[in-house]
Amino acid sequence: xxxxPESIQKAIDAFGSLPxxxxxxxxxxxxYLLRRDKKYSEDIGQAIMGLKKNINICAECQNISDSGRCxxxxxxxxxxxxxxxxxxxxxILAFEKSGYFKGLYHVLQGSISPVDGIGPDDLKxxxxxxxxxxxxxxxxxxxxxxxxxxxxxxxxxxxxxxxxLGINITRIARGIPFGGDIEYADEVTLNKSLEGRKAx
Amino acid sequence: xxxxPESIQKAIDAFGSLPxxxxxxxxxxxxYLLRRDKKYSEDIGQAIMGLKKNINICAECQNISDSGRCxxxxxxxxxxxxxxxxxxxxxILAFEKSGYFKGLYHVLQGSISPVDGIGPDDLKxxxxxxxxxxxxxxxxxxxxxxxxxxxxxxxxxxxxxxxxLGINITRIARGIPFGGDIEYADEVTLNKSLEGRKAx
Numbered sequence: 114x115x116x117x118p119e120s121i122q123k124a125i126d127a128f129g130s131l132p133x134x135x136x137x138x139x140x141x142x143x144x145y146l147l148r149r150d151k152k153y154s155e156d157i158g159q160a161i162m163g164l165k166k167n168i169n170i171c172a173e174c175q176n177i178s179d180s181g182r183c184x185x186x187x188x189x190x191x192x193x194x195x196x197x198x199x200x201x202x203x204x205i206l207a208f209e210k211s212g213y214f215k216g217l218y219h220v221l222q223g224s225i226s227p228v229d230g231i232g233p234d235d236l237k238x239x240x241x242x243x244x245x246x247x248x249x250x251x252x253x254x255x256x257x258x259x260x261x262x263x264x265x266x267x268x269x270x271x272x273x274x275x276x277x278l279g280i281n282i283t284r285i286a287r288g289i290p291f292g293g294d295i296e297y298a299d300e301v302t303l304n305k306s307l308e309g310r311k312a313x
Numbered sequence: 314x315x316x317x318p319e320s321i322q323k324a325i326d327a328f329g330s331l332p333x334x335x336x337x338x339x340x341x342x343x344x345y346l347l348r349r350d351k352k353y354s355e356d357i358g359q360a361i362m363g364l365k366k367n368i369n370i371c372a373e374c375q376n377i378s379d380s381g382r383c384x385x386x387x388x389x390x391x392x393x394x395x396x397x398x399x400x401x402x403x404x405i406l407a408f409e410k411s412g413y414f415k416g417l418y419h420v421l422q423g424s425i426s427p428v429d430g431i432g433p434d435d436l437k438x439x440x441x442x443x444x445x446x447x448x449x450x451x452x453x454x455x456x457x458x459x460x461x462x463x464x465x466x467x468x469x470x471x472x473x474x475x476x477x478l479g480i481n482i483t484r485i486a487r488g489i490p491f492g493g494d495i496e497y498a499d500e501v502t503l504n505k506s507l508e509g510r511k512a513x
Contacts, residue, residue, distance in 0.1 A: 116383075116384060116385065116405060116406060116409050117377075117402075117406065118367065118368055118369075118377055118378060118379040119367075119379060120360075120363050120364055120365070120366050120367055120368060120379075121364060121368070121377065123360040123363065123364075124360045124361055124363075124364040126360070127356065127357040127360035127361060128357075128361075130357070131342055131345065131357070132341070132342070132345055133338065133341070133342075138333065140403060140406070141332070141333070141403075142331055142332070142333075142334075143364065144401070144402065144403055145331065145332055146331075146361065146364050146365075147364060147365065147368070147377070151365045154361050154362060154364045154365060155362050156327065157327040157328075157330070157331070157358075157361050157362075158357075158358040158359065158360070158361035158362030158363075158364075159358065159362065160320075160323040160324045160326070160327035160358070161324055161327060161328075161346065161354055161357050161358035161361065162354060162355050162357075162358030162359065162362075163320050163323065163324075163358075164320055164321060164323075164324040164343065164346050164347065164354045164358075165320070165346075165347065165351045165354060166320050167318065167319075167320055168318055168320060168321070168347070169318075177317075177318055177321065177347070178318055179318040179319060179320075183316075184316060185316060201344070202317075202344065203340060203341075203344055205316060206316060206317065206340070209316050
C-alpha cells in the first residue's frame with residue numbers, strides 16, 4: 114500500500130539511488146528536508162541539478178575546471194618542471210590539502226582495468242605523452258596512481274612509455290600509513306615498507 | 314586555493330549540509346554524479362526540489378499526505394476503533410511495513426522535549442483529543458511513542474489527559490528486540506523485559 118505522498122517517495126528514491134545511501138538513510142534525509150523550510154531543499158536540488166553546468170576539462174592537465182585551463186595550470190607560482198600523475202580529480206584535492214606538492218598534475222581519468230573493459234586508450238595517457246613532448250621544462254614525472262592492482266599496472270604501463278624519453282620517473286612511497294598499526298598491516302604493505310626503507 | 318569548479322563545490326556543500334553526510338561522502342557523491350549523465354543529476358535535483366510540493370497534512374490523523382485526507386484514513390477496510398499514536402510519519406511507515414496493525418494512526422509530529430523548547434502545545438495532542446471527542450467508535454488508544462525519555466514523558470502526558478474519558482489506553486511493549494542479545498541489553502530494557510513478562 115502507498116502510505117507516502119508521491120513527491121516524498123520520489124525524493125527517497127532519488128537519495129536511495131546514490132552510492133552508499135541505503136533505504137533507511139534515504140528516508141531519513143527526505144524527512145529531514147521535509148522538516149526544513151522549502152528554500153533549503155530547493156537550494157540543494159538546484160545545486161545538484163547545476164552540477165554539470167560549466168564543467169570543462171583543462172586542456173593541459175585533464176582536470177575538471179570552470180574554464181579552459183584549470184586554476185593550478187594557470188598558477189604562475191607552481192613548479193612547472195614536475196608533474197604528478199593521478200587517477201582522479203579527487204586525488205588532486207587530497208594532495209592539495211596536504212600542501213606539500215607545488216608542481217603540476219596530470220589526471221588520467223581512471224586506471225587500466227581489463228575487468229571493467231578500461232584499456233590504456235581510455236585514459237589520458239596519450240595527452241600526457243604529448244605534454245611531455247611539447248614541454249622541455251618537465252624534469253620529473255611522479256606516478257601517483259593508487260597502490261592497487263589497477264593503479265600499479267597503470268603506473269608500470271606509463272613507466273614503460275616514458276622511460277625511453279630520459280625523464281626522471283618516480284613512484285609515490287608505499288608503506289605503513291601515518292597513525293597505522295604494524296600489527297594489522299597487510300603483507301604487501303609490510304613488504305613495501307621494508308623495501309622502501311631509508312637510512313635513519 | 315580554489316581547486317574545484319564552483320558548480321561542483323556547490324553540490325559538495327549541498328550534500329555536506331545534510332545530516333550524517335560528512336565532507337568525504339559529499340565529495341564522493343558529487344563526483345559520482347559527475348561521472349553519470351546529466352539527466353541523472355537533473356532528475357535527482359528535481360526530486361529534491363519538488364519534495365515539499367503538494368504536501369498536505371491529513372486533517373484526521375495529522376500524517377503527511379498528497380490530498381486532504383491520507384490513504385490510511387480513507388481506507389474503509391481499516392479498523393476505526395483503534396488508534397495508534399506515534400511521534401513521526403516515519404513511525405507509521407515502520408508499522409505499515411510490519412503489517413500487523415490494521416487500525417488508524419495519529420501523528421503527534423514530535424515529542425515533549427523541554428530541552429528543545431517543545432511543549433505539549435507544539436504537538437498534535439489537542440487534535441487527538443478532539444478526534445476522540447468527536448468519534449464514539451474509538452475504543453482503544455495505543456501509545457506508540459519512542460521508549461526514550463521524551464517519548465515516555467509524552468505518553469505519560471497523553472495518558473493523563475485521556476484516562477478520564479474511559480477509553481482503553483495501552484502502551485507498546487518494551488523489551489529485548491528480536492535477534493537481540495540479553496548479554497548486551499541495557500538495564501532499563503532488561504527491567505522492562507521482566508516487568509512485561511507473560512505466562513508461557
